[in-house]
Amino acid sequence: MKRFSLLLMLAAVLSFCQAQSESGGEGEGLEEEPVELFTTPTTKLGAAVSDFGYNLFRALASRETSSNIFLSPISVSAALSQLSLGASEGSQRQLFRALRYHTLQDPQLHSTLKTMLASVTATGKGLSTAARLYLARRLRPKQDFFKAVEQQYGVRPKALMGGAKDVKEVNDWVSQQTGRKVLQFLAKPFPRAAGVNAVSASYFKGKWVTRFGQSGALDNFQVEGDVPVRVPMMQQDNYPVKMGSDSDLSCVIAQIQMQDGVSMFIFLPDGVTANMTLLEESLTAEFVQDLAMTLLPAKVSLTLPVLRLSFSTDLLPLLGDLGLSEWMENPELDNISTQRSKLSSLDHKVVMETAPEGSQYPDVASTHGHLTYRVDRPFLYLIRDEASGALLFIGRVVNPKGLTI
Template identity: 25%
Template sequence: MRCHWLLLGAVLLLSAIDVTSSYKVWKLARANGNFAFCLYRKVINGAAGENVFFSPFSISTALSMTYAGARGKTAYEMCLVLGFCQLKSTVHATFGATLGSLNSPKTQYILEIANRLFVQENFPIRKSFLQLTASHYSAGADDVDFADSVVAAKVINDWVAEKTHDKITEIVKPIDVLGALLVLANAIYFKAEWLCPFNPDDTRQTLFYPTNSPPALVHMMRQTAKFNYTYDRRLRCQILELPYKGCKVSMYILLPRSKDGLASLESKLTFNVIVSALAKLRAKRLSVGIPKFGIDAGLKLNSILKSMGMKRMFETLDFSGITPGGGLSVSDVLHKAFVKVDEEGTEAAAATIVITKSLSVVKRQFLADHPFLFLIRDRTTGSILFLGRLTKPLVSYE
């Protein structure tokens, strides 16, 4: 199939972001991006050889709402780990501006981000906290009786299912919310068609080479056209941009040069390195092969966030910005994510729940036939919406 991708001329990605975004929104994207790759490295440490997929933006948003109620050393730790210290008191307003841009209805794709508070009936939550989360995060509040944990879990799961178009139907179990006083929730749903879809008639079975497993057959989508592409010598990987309709959001695939090069690529990743690499993208004509794939993933982030330096929110009651006198600590941070990539485009969803209680010689060919990293990024704000890697091909995408 012959199809020319609509490119944004020779304008560099970074320049596009600087022109269309405020400096504070860019600083927030950088903070969230740094957090994303730090979190990614922690996640893969416990997932050797496994597929990984999550929404760093969803996690940052849920934790940012939690941060709005933190005080003292707890707030300081969260500020350091989340990278909010340079934004200081403007972080929540900047999140609001970012969410407003991302949730714009004037797009050729679906991107929906929603936030909600679930509050124990008669729990004395500060009006200032409710006003802040409503104003900057559009987060309404629902009263819930967590003593009836079965009903409470159903209320939360039903909200997440609705906001993720039934892609995530159970993020909490009754035992998770038993005794909860406040649950902060974020959900994100994305569905977009490729600017130029792959022709299903060109999809054919091709060998995929996992790092430590025998080769396996995958359904490889193919087309030859002009793509934004580069080879980054520092990262030793090919980088391909696959824009979605409207060209505001793209998928970027980072394919290591060697079949066992993913670990080396992952060790070099930072937000600044990615921005620098993406700025080198140029239009080239090449043959592209991408496997169809799907991933369902779940994470309990408690130990990971603690290892990143965010310990006190799990161990102290320093959330007096939420309720007079504090009396809250975080018991669990739970995350689930889903992605499906096929000839038409991409569908992805994620949800994050914060539960509080008392206490990879370059050839002009891009054939993703071995493990690779991929991310979905909003070009306007610079926000990394989803981040993952594909290491095993035999994952259901139906």
């Protein structure tokens, strides 16, 4: 059934390409002019946030080669953007390069990011974020820095008290910002070094446009090098998606629409033992935007695992992989304090849920649901805001059995 589905899909793609070629007419033989995909300050910033996220994801994936991993790049970008307000001019340039801001030429960068953050966390999107800086108690902070961050991002950096009080303070604040969905953010106090600790967290529970009729039934999920595991699945026939295959990456790609301008892209490798490294290395904002424009509508028999996940890590060791090794040794955070300080930690936690609910029912009378898209083996997914193009979530699922909130 899978091979037949792929053949049908490829036939549709070939038919579409042939129709495009035949309608070329006068343009035949002329070079195609490049299309500018990102034309506004918001979409350009969305692309930068996404490319930073893909780079960060690759750095994490290279260290955790066979594990489930998840990130919310937009909340990490927010935390590091707050930090950039405390850096010297040269230090800020280095940080902006890692954040992919260096090509934007946006004099209102922080205001653009503030507006985009408000948009992607608006009611209905299903996303809530928390990003804040905490300063070691031994630092004497400059109040102008506190005021600048609060003015741009609506949250004031906070001086630490020390020990268990800090753990409770941070955990309570993150819980409040995420609607009590991201709990126990910190398990232990921050490092004792006289530095800056960055906190970023995200919770996501988006709603599908088209609901699933069946949910919770246990089904097999193939695991590399081991027996299949039984996990809850959602299933629906005649489910509308956009779809395509990439022979170079050996995967089938589906885009599933969620409410309020959010969508999920799923990259499903052809085999259980497929190496995802090439796929992970191919992800860029331009590549995903191109996918959104070229994937073809289809009605499929869709089967997805029910995801309820929590993932946390300190991202600080990954910054060296993004070209910030020298910066980490001497970040020149001169606008934060007269005392020399470094970034001591970059703690990140994400919580995500999927459920069968949606605002529309599938077209049960449709006769076009002959394709099957069964996500029953390791896959990669991303969740994207369509208006800005910003990457909200990205994850690699190798075994959903152990995922739990």
